[in-house]
Amino acid sequence: MSTDADTPTGSTPSADRTxxxxxxPTGSTPxxEPPGAGPDGSHMVxxxxxxxxxxxxxxxxxxxxxxxxxxxxxxxxxxxSGKTTILRLLMTLEEVDGGVIWVEGQPLTHQFKGDKLxxxxxxxxxxxxxxxxxxxxQFNLFPNMTVLGNITEAQIHVLGRSKAEAVERARELLATxxxxxxxxxxPTTLSGGQQQRVAIARALAMxxxxxxxxxxxxxxxxxxxxxxxxxxxxxxxxxxxxMLLVTHExxxxxxxxxxxxxxxxxxxxxxGTPEQIFTDPQKERTRTFLKAVLER
Ligand SMILES: Nc1ncnc2c1ncn2[C@@H]1O[C@H](COP(=O)(O)OP(=O)(O)O)[C@@H](O)[C@H]1O
Ligand SMILES: [Mg+2]
Numbered sequence: 498m499s500t501d502a503d504t505p506t507g508s509t510p511s512a513d514r515t516x517x518x519x520x521x522p523t524g525s526t527p528x529x530e531p532p533g534a535g536p537d538g539s540h541m542v543x544x545x546x547x548x549x550x551x552x553x554x555x556x557x558x559x560x561x562x563x564x565x566x567x568x569x570x571x572x573x574x575x576x577x578s579g580k581t582t583i584l585r586l587l588m589t590l591e592e593v594d595g596g597v598i599w600v601e602g603q604p605l606t607h608q609f610k611g612d613k614l615x616x617x618x619x620x621x622x623x624x625x626x627x628x629x630x631x632x633x634x635q636f637n638l639f640p641n642m643t644v645l646g647n648i649t650e651a652q653i654h655v656l657g658r659s660k661a662e663a664v665e666r667a668r669e670l671l672a673t674x675x676x677x678x679x680x681x682x683x684p685t686t687l688s689g690g691q692q693q694r695v696a697i698a699r700a701l702a703m704x705x706x707x708x709x710x711x712x713x714x715x716x717x718x719x720x721x722x723x724x725x726x727x728x729x730x731x732x733x734x735x736x737x738x739x740m741l742l743v744t745h746e747x748x749x750x751x752x753x754x755x756x757x758x759x760x761x762x763x764x765x766x767x768x769g770t771p772e773q774i775f776t777d778p779q780k781e782r783t784r785t786f787l788k789a790v791l792e793r
Pocket of ligand 2 (some may be wrong): 580581582712
């Protein structure tokens with residue numbers, strides 16, 4: 498499981514990314530001390546030399562990064578740079594080929610057997626995944642269920658809430674996303690923007706600690722984008738949920754993100770505050786990407 502044979506030293510390039518935390522101890526065997534929590538328990542997500550490949554296509558190349566509790570991190574970069582794969586790994590929809598992902602100080606992709614890390618069992622993955630919610634580009638609502646059914650189903654079957662509790666929480670969230678009058682509607686009768694607002698409510702209904710947003714406005718007609726982004730801005734302002742957001746909406750990234758990671762070919766080419774990345778990018782790759790996006 499050792500994946501760091503080709504990294505020259507124990508100090509990772511990510512060591513100073515959080516601005517405050519010293520380098521985590523790394524070694525050729527899984528660390529006895531979990532690096533996932535961070536020295537002050539502030540690490541929500543840690544990617545530790547994560548390798549992901551499809552066949553011979555190396556999509557994430559020993560990727561290191563850390564997200565602090567409550568932080569909003571925007572992942573930007575050209576198509577095919579690995580952004581969706583990062584979110585799908587966190588959602589446990591894909592498996593890593595090397596390295597370890599940690600969530601709230603616990604291994605996500607692995608579990609401890611004694612003091613050794615072994616590949617996570619399905620049971621471990623199910624439990625770990627319940628902390629994480631994801632909203633997809635294509636909404637992915639259950640077409641055969643009403644809006645209310647979509648939002649209550651997993652609350653009841655995964656969290657074990659009573660139907661009444663689940664309905665109460667669903668109605669709160671439908672009010673939050675401005676969809677109270679549509680609880681009996683079927684997804685196919687809704688606009689894309691409405692479907693996406695339901696999908697956001699469905700993700701939040703699980704009370705996740707981490708919300709993953711994958712180009713949630715890319716499939717929407719332009720006039721519906723603002724509604725959905727408005728809902729997400731409000732959620733960002735009124736909750737302390739940790740967010741990883743993949744977006745081509747640079748204005749949204751700028752408003753919501755605390756930090757921007759620029760990806761190319763499965764690696765972070767540059768990172769900084771939105772201010773730094775959008776007004777004073779240091780890398781040519783960042784500049785050409787931003788130019789292409791802004792000229793869309
Ligand atoms: N299920 C898959 N099977 C094969 N290749 C995949 C699969 N998913 C993603 N890829 C490849 O991984 C790379 C990164 O894809 P992705 O994470 O979707 O990038 P992004 O979201 O940044 O556009 C691309 O080369 C893509 O073709
Ligand atoms: Mg993608």
